Amino acid sequence: MWTRIKAFLKKYRSLLISFAIFGTVTTIILYVIKRMKAKSEEESEEESEPTQTPTNPKYQTDAILMQALIKYLEAYGFDAKLSKMIVAQSRHETGNYSSSLFVNYNNPWGMMQPLKRETTSQGATPSGFASYANLDDACKDYVLYLKALGYESTYPDVRAFVSELKKKGYFTDNLTTYMSSVYSIYNNLKISL
Numbered sequence: 001m002w003t004r005i006k007a008f009l010k011k012y013r014s015l016l017i018s019f020a021i022f023g024t025v026t027t028i029i030l031y032v033i034k035r036m037k038a039k040s041e042e043e044s045e046e047e048s049e050p051t052q053t054p055t056n057p058k059y060q061t062d063a064i065l066m067q068a069l070i071k072y073l074e075a076y077g078f079d080a081k082l083s084k085m086i087v088a089q090s091r092h093e094t095g096n097y098s099s100s101l102f103v104n105y106n107n108p109w110g111m112m113q114p115l116k117r118e119t120t121s122q123g124a125t126p127s128g129f130a131s132y133a134n135l136d137d138a139c140k141d142y143v144l145y146l147k148a149l150g151y152e153s154t155y156p157d158v159r160a161f162v163s164e165l166k167k168k169g170y171f172t173d174n175l176t177t178y179m180s181s182v183y184s185i186y187n188n189l190k191i192s193l
Contacts (some may be wrong), residue, residue, distance in 0.1 A: 065097060065135075066189065069108065072139035079154045085161045086142070088186035092178070101125070106132040109142050117148040158183045 066087050073083035090108040091097065101107045105125055113124035115133075120137040121130035132138040149168050155161040162179040165171060171178055 018084055062097060063072040066091075070138065072136060073143070076139065077153055078143075082154050082161065084189060085186055086157065088128060088158070088182050088189060089162075089165070091185045091189075092181045101129055105129065106134055106138050108135070108138055109144065111138070111141060114141075114145070118144050120144070139155070158186050 006108060012108055023087075069082040069087050069090060070080070073086055074080060078086065086109075093099070093110040094102040094108055097103075097108070099110075101110060107125075107130055111130040113119075113121055113128055119130065120132065120141040122137075123131055125131050130138075132141065151164060151168070155164070159179060162182050163175070166175045166178070
């Protein structure tokens with residue numbers, strides 16, 4: 001029986017390889033089409049989403065989250081103005097708290113898993129980012145990061161804070177692009193201090 005199977009495989013080897021390649025390519029194409037369709041649907045949903053107002057449940061959820069972040073940061077010694085800047089940074093880093101890193105790993109700042117400094121992270125995600133049990137641990141770790149790298153507890157404005165982040169290697173994005181985004185979010189935050 002094995003002889004027959006070997007003979008069959010030998011005789012139809014190139015045909016079987018062709019089918020395997022065709023199947024793999026087809027699977028990849030279908031996956032790409034599915035991802036493009038999902039992305040298109042997400043974009044159309046975002047376009048049709050109503051303007052956020054205090055009665056919009058998403059705004060309420062974001063407002064509660066941002067207030068919690070500010071409360072945690074202030075408890076660790078950061079002034080209200082810097083806490084608001086840090087929240088603006090977290091909104092930028094997470095795409096308004098929708099990134100999988102935030103949703104699945106409680107990581108609101110895109111923090112990488114630290115190699116040397118003290119941390120509250122539970123360990124690295126498959127892509128090397130820090131993973132936290134909860135928002136409080138994420139805030140504690142962000143504070144540990146800021147203190148380990150010698151950040152101040154207050155900054156005069158967003159420009160100074162974001163420039164310091166860039167100088168200390170927090171992000172690799174273009175400084176102007178990153179600053180513009182964080183500045184815009186900071187100026188549009190609908191939370192009271």
